[in-house]
Amino acid sequence: MALLNFRKPKPVPPTAALERFLAGYSIEVMPRTAAKIEDFRALLPEGTRVYIAHIDGTPIDDMVATARRLARDGFEVMPHFPARIIADAATLGDWIARYQGEAGVRQGLILAGGVAEPAGAFDSSMQLLETGLFDKAGFARLHVAGHPEGNRDIDPEGGERAVMEAARWKQAFSERTDAQMALVTQFAFEAAPILAWGTRLREAGVALPIHIGLAGPAKLQTLIKYAVSCGVGPSLKVLQKRARDVSKLLLPYEPTELAQDLAARKAADPAFPIEQAHLFPLGGLRSCADWAASHGGTAARPAARAV
Numbered sequence: 029m030a031l032l033n034f035r036k037p038k039p040v041p042p043t044a045a046l047e048r049f050l051a052g053y054s055i056e057v058m059p060r061t062a063a064k065i066e067d068f069r070a071l072l073p074e075g076t077r078v079y080i081a082h083i084d085g086t087p088i089d090d091m092v093a094t095a096r097r098l099a100r101d102g103f104e105v106m107p108h109f110p111a112r113i114i115a116d117a118a119t120l121g122d123w124i125a126r127y128q129g130e131a132g133v134r135q136g137l138i139l140a141g142g143v144a145e146p147a148g149a150f151d152s153s154m155q156l157l158e159t160g161l162f163d164k165a166g167f168a169r170l171h172v173a174g175h176p177e178g179n180r181d182i183d184p185e186g187g188e189r190a191v192m193e194a195a196r197w198k199q200a201f202s203e204r205t206d207a208q209m210a211l212v213t214q215f216a217f218e219a220a221p222i223l224a225w226g227t228r229l230r231e232a233g234v235a236l237p238i239h240i241g242l243a244g245p246a247k248l249q250t251l252i253k254y255a256v257s258c259g260v261g262p263s264l265k266v267l268q269k270r271a272r273d274v275s276k277l278l279l280p281y282e283p284t285e286l287a288q289d290l291a292a293r294k295a296a297d298p299a300f301p302i303e304q305a306h307l308f309p310l311g312g313l314r315s316c317a318d319w320a321a322s323h324g325g326t327a328a329r330p331a332a333r334a335v
Contacts, residue, residue, distance in 0.1 A: 045291040045292055047323070048295070049305055050287065050305055050324030053305045053320055054079060055072065055077075055078055055308075055313070055317070056078075056080075057078055057080060057094070058086070059093070060090075061309075063094075065313060065314075070330055071314060071317040072317055074330075078103045078104065078106065079108065080108060082113070084112075088123055088126065092127060092130050095107055095127055095130070095131035095133055096130050105131055105133050105135075106135045106137055106169070107133060108141075109138050109156055110143070111138075111139070111140050111146070112140055112142070112147060112150065112151060114148065114156070116148050117149070117159050124162065125165075128165060134167050134168045135167060135170070136169075136170060136171070137173075137212060138153040138157055138170055139153050153198075157172075162207065163205055169207055169208045170207040170209050171210050172209065173212060173214070174236075175225075176213055176222045176226075177216060177225075192228070196232060196234060199233065202236055210238065210303060212306050213240055215241040217286060218286065219290055222290065223293055226238060230301060238302050239303055240290055241307075242286065242287060242306070242307055242308065243255075244310055244319060245282045246281055246311025247280055247311060250310060250311060251281050251310060251311075290302060317330075
């Protein structure tokens, strides 16, 4: 009997691996920053999923208007639903109805919201999901937050037990909803903690796809400010080390090395749960989109430049 010849897959060239990782990337905007962009179609690939961050104090009218504009221009719109700024189920239902009725939205990022004191009945993304309102409205995709470096809103002591329990709950919910689900992470600056966390999730039976948050090109001082305010964990030391190097202090940070490390792992282990990149344009949407277009190949370029 002939022996079967099992061959290892050929290594994916680094450039090709990075292009695959950035293909279909998503990006985040706020209404006030979106208002400064004359034409999103000149910056982003056709059909890009655009998250609309709902910061406490932003009127729902501004959120819906931004969603309507992006949907009109052909983008997939995913507004944030932050539990701690939503007063009650009636408010949540009203937001869902407005997004759907005025912008055709059928997907959302469901998260706690990072506000210290809840505005009303909701404290966590899990409570929002348990209302059943997203399923009732026929949402096709529900994304939830993932925390490679922990989350002090979930565990004030900085441990991982409660964070992992929340991830298991989200996995279980994904098995009883018709919506597609994924974990979307906060941005980080080092691959090792992200990959270790992904491994722990897999070992714990959490199989949700992971969309990795990457901070787009920005001044070092800007990134450190955002990283501290957003609770970025141990990977912050990467920026702090860079800040001590005078030769790099004035150069803008780019996530290229981190993206390459993550792309290499994904290429070497296709079953690893990393699915794609999610970009935070902390240094501006234009510079972030230009970085993605420069490193992501044809699929990461606006239609006008995808030749």
